[in-house]
Amino acid sequence: MSTRLSQLFVRTLREDPVDAEVASHRLLVRAGYIRRQAPGIFAWLPLGLKVKRKIEAIVREEMEAAGAQEVHFPGLLPREAYEASGRWSEYGDSLFRLQDRNGADYLLAPTHEEVFTLLVKDLYSSYKDLPLSIYQIQDKYRDEARSRGGLLRGREFTMKDAYSFDYTDAGLDLSYQKQRDAYERIFTRLGLEYAIVKADAGAMGGSRSEEFLHPMAAGEDTFVRSAGGYTANVEAFETVVPETLPFDELPQATVFDSPDTPTIQTLVDLANAEQPRPDREWTAADTLKNVVLALRHLDGERELVVIGLPGDRDVDLKRVEVAFAPAEVEAAGEADFARNPDLVKGYIGPWSPLGPILGEESASGIRYLLDPRIVDGTQWITGANIDEKHVLGLVAGRDFTGDGFVEASDVRAGDPAPDGSGPVELARGMEIGHVFQLGRKYADALGLKVLDENGKLVTVTMGSYGVGITRIMAVIAESTNDGKGLLWPANVSPFDVHVVAAGKEPVVWETAEALVASLEAGGRDVLFDDRLKVSPGVKFGDAELLGVPVIVIVGRGAVDGNVELWDRRTNERTPYAVADLIGVLTA
RNA sequence: CGGGGCGUAGCUCAGCUUGGUAGAGCGCUCGGUUUGGGACCGAGAGGUCGCAGGUUCGAAUCCUGUCGCCCCGACCA
Numbered sequence: 079m080s081t082r083l084s085q086l087f088v089r090t091l092r093e094d095p096v097d098a099e100v101a102s103h104r105l106l107v108r109a110g111y112i113r114r115q116a117p118g119i120f121a122w123l124p125l126g127l128k129v130k131r132k133i134e135a136i137v138r139e140e141m142e143a144a145g146a147q148e149v150h151f152p153g154l155l156p157r158e159a160y161e162a163s164g165r166w167s168e169y170g171d172s173l174f175r176l177q178d179r180n181g182a183d184y185l186l187a188p189t190h191e192e193v194f195t196l197l198v199k200d201l202y203s204s205y206k207d208l209p210l211s212i213y214q215i216q217d218k219y220r221d222e223a224r225s226r227g228g229l230l231r232g233r234e235f236t237m238k239d240a241y242s243f244d245y246t247d248a249g250l251d252l253s254y255q256k257q258r259d260a261y262e263r264i265f266t267r268l269g270l271e272y273a274i275v276k277a278d279a280g281a282m283g284g285s286r287s288e289e290f291l292h293p294m295a296a297g298e299d300t301f302v303r304s305a306g307g308y309t310a311n312v313e314a315f316e317t318v319v320p321e322t323l324p325f326d327e328l329p330q331a332t333v334f335d336s337p338d339t340p341t342i343q344t345l346v347d348l349a350n351a352e353q354p355r356p357d358r359e360w361t362a363a364d365t366l367k368n369v370v371l372a373l374r375h376l377d378g379e380r381e382l383v384v385i386g387l388p389g390d391r392d393v394d395l396k397r398v399e400v401a402f403a404p405a406e407v408e409a410a411g412e413a414d415f416a417r418n419p420d421l422v423k424g425y426i427g428p429w430s431p432l433g434p435i436l437g438e439e440s441a442s443g444i445r446y447l448l449d450p451r452i453v454d455g456t457q458w459i460t461g462a463n464i465d466e467k468h469v470l471g472l473v474a475g476r477d478f479t480g481d482g483f484v485e486a487s488d489v490r491a492g493d494p495a496p497d498g499s500g501p502v503e504l505a506r507g508m509e510i511g512h513v514f515q516l517g518r519k520y521a522d523a524l525g526l527k528v529l530d531e532n533g534k535l536v537t538v539t540m541g542s543y544g545v546g547i548t549r550i551m552a553v554i555a556e557s558t559n560d561g562k563g564l565l566w567p568a569n570v571s572p573f574d575v576h577v578v579a580a581g582k583e584p585v586v587w588e589t590a591e592a593l594v595a596s597l598e599a600g601g602r603d604v605l606f607d608d609r610l611k612v613s614p615g616v617k618f619g620d621a622e623l624l625g626v627p628v629i630v631i632v633g634r635g636a637v638d639g640n641v642e643l644w645d646r647r648t649n650e651r652t653p654y655a656v657a658d659l660i661g662v663l664t665a
Numbered sequence: 666c667g668g669g670g671c672g673u674a675g676c677u678c679a680g681c682u683u684g685g686u687a688g689a690g691c692g693c694u695c696g697g698u699u700u701g702g703g704a705c706c707g708a709g710a711g712g713u714c715g716c717a718g719g720u721u722c723g724a725a726u727c728c729u730g731u732c733g734c735c736c737c738g739a740c741c742a
Binding site: 086089091092093095096097098099117164224228340341342345365367369370371387391392393394395396398400407408409415423424426442559578580582583612613614615616617618619620631633634650 | 666672675676677678691692693699700701702703715734735736739740741742
C-alpha cells in the first residue's frame with residue numbers, strides 16, 4: 079500500500095497549539111494525528127487512526143494468544159445493571175448519565191463489568207463452560223474532574239477491557255496470571271518500560287490487584303520501589319510495623335503548659351527548652367499528631383474520625399481515601415469542631431486528665447485510628463485536650479489505644495519495604511495497564527452462579543483486566559519524541575517508509591514513483607511526499623514531525639540512480655543505489 | 666471545588682490603557698519566479714471580536730452578568 083501526502087487528509091501545524099502542554103499532546107495535534115473536539119475528547123485523523131489500530135492489533139494478538147475471545151458491547155447502557163452493582167452512585171460525578179425520550183436513565187459506560195457479568199449469566203450455567211475469558215476494545219466515557227495531557231487522560235478513551243470467569247479461586251489465579259503474562263508481552267512488544275506495582279482495588283472492589291506503570295515525569299501515580307525488587311503504588315504501600323515494647327517500668331505521663339505552639343516544630347522547640355530529654359533532643363517523630371477528618375458515607379451520613387500519626391508525617395489524602403473507600407474524605411471544618419466541644423483545636427490528643435477522649439468507647443465516641451507505627455509501648459508528646467496544655471510520655475497500650483490501625487501517613491523515600499528488601503525510593507509513573515481479581519463482588523451482586531461438579535450452585539469468581547489503548551499511544555509518543563517531532567517504533571508507525579521527493583527534475587519524480595511502486599510490491603506501506611511545489615525544507619520538517627522512523631530521500635543523486643536512507647532515530651543519512659535500497663527495505 | 670490565565674480569521678497572536686469603518690505572520694486560492702532544511706513577487710478569499718445586557722451619536726475596546734476553555738492545586742495538626 080502507499081499513500082500520497084498530497085492526497086492525505088492531514089494538515090501539519092507550524093506552531094504549537096496553545097492548549098497543549100505535554101509533548102505527546104502537542105505533537106499529535108501538530109502532526110495532524112488528532113484534533114480536539116471537546117475537553118478530553120478527540121477526533122481521529124487518518125494518521126492517528128493508523129497508529130491506534132496498530133496498537134490495537136498487537137493487543138488483540140496477545141489477547142487471542144492468552145485465550146480470550148473478542149466481543150463488543152454498546153457504550154450506551156441502561157442504568158439497571160449499574161444500580162445492581164452499586165456503581166450508579168459509587169461512580170459519582172465521573173459517570174456520564176443521560177435519559178432517553180421516555181425519561182429512562184442511561185449511562186455512557188466507564189467500564190463494563192456489569193454487562194459482561196450479565197451476558198455470561200444469560201448464556202452459561204455450568205462449571206463445564208468455565209473458565210471463560212472475553213474482551214473488547216471499546217471507547218469508554220468518564221467525566222473526569224480534570225482531563226489533561228491530551229490523550230493521556232481523556233473523557234473519551236479507548237480501552238481494551240477483558241474479563242475472566244472461573245468457579246474456583248485457583249482458576250481465577252490462573253486466568254489472572256494469563257492476562258498478566260499477556261500484558262508483559264504487550265508492553266515489551268511496544269517497547270514500553272514498565273513496573274508492576276501492587277495496587278489498591280479501589281472502587282472496583284476485589285482483592286489482588288496490580289498496575290503496570292510506565293515511569294515518566296508526566297505520570298499521575300507515585301509509586302515506590304526498592305533495590306531488592308519491591309514495587310507498590312503509594313496507595314497500596316504497607317507500613318512496616320515495629321516491635322511492641324514493654325512499658326511496665328515507664329514513668330507516668332506528665333501534663334505541661336504549652337502556649338503558642340501552633341505547629342509541631344514550635345511544640346518540639348518548647349519541649350526541648352522546658353522538658354529536655356537527657357539522652358537526645360526531642361524531634362517531630364516524638365510527637366503524636368491527631369488529624370480530624372470527616373467521612374461522607376454513601377448513605378449521606380457524616381462521620382468524624384481522628385487519625386493519630388507521628389508528628390513528622392503527613393496524612394496522605396489518597397491513601398486515606400483508599401483506606402475509607404467508598405466513603406469520601408474531607409478535612410473537618412469549623413462546624414465539625416463546634417459540634418464536638420471535646421476536641422480542643424490545636425491540643426487534640428487521645429487522652430486527658432479526665433480520661434480517654436478519642437475512640438469509640440471514650441467520652442467523645444469519635445473513632446480513633448492509629449498509624450501502624452504507634453505500637454504498644456511507644457511514648458508520645460501529644461495534646462492534652464486542654465487549651466495550651468500538652469502531655470509528655472503518653473504510652474500507647476497503657477494510656478491510650480486506638481480503634482484500629484490505618485494506612486494514612488505519607489510514604490517517604492527511605493521507608494523500609496514491607497518485604498524486607500530494603501529502603502524504597504519514590505518515582506512517578508503513568509498507569510498503562512491494570513489487572514485485578516474482582517472475586518465475587520459482581521457475580522454476587524448480579525447473581526452469576528453455575529452448577530459445580532456436585533450439582534451445587536456456586537458463585538462465579540471474576541477478574542478484570544484493562545489496557546488504555548489511546549493512553550498507550552500518548553505514552554509511546556511521549557517517550558519516543560525528540561523535540562523535532564514524533565518518532566514511532568517501527569511496529570506502530572503509521573507507515574513503514576516515508577519517501578520524500580526533493581527536487582523538481584523529472585528524474586527525481588520518476589525515480590521516486592518507481593521506488594514507491596517497488597516498496598509497495600515488496601509489502602511495505604509507504605507514505606510518499608509527492609507535493610510538487612513544496613520546498614525540500616518543508617518536506618524534511620514534516621517528515622521529522624510525522625515520525626515515520628525510516629525516511630528515503632530521492633533528490634540530486636537520482637540522476638545516477640542514487641537515493642539516501644535517512645534514519646530518523648540516529649539522524650544518519652546513508653547513500654544507496656535504488657536497487658540495493660529496495661532490497662534492504664523489503665528484506 | 667480553590668487559585669491563576671485566556672476567549673479577535675483554519676493556526677499563533679497584536680489591537681483594548683486613551684471608544685471612531687477589523688489587523689499581522691503562517692496556512693488557503695489564482696498567476697509568475699523558485700526547489701537539499703520551513704523561498705519570493707503580485708492579486709485574492711476568509712472574522713456574529715465567546716454570549717447577553719448596559720453606557721454612548723458610536724463598543725473588540727468601558728460597565729454588569731454569563732458561558733466556555735487552558736494550566737496549577739486539592740489533605741495538615
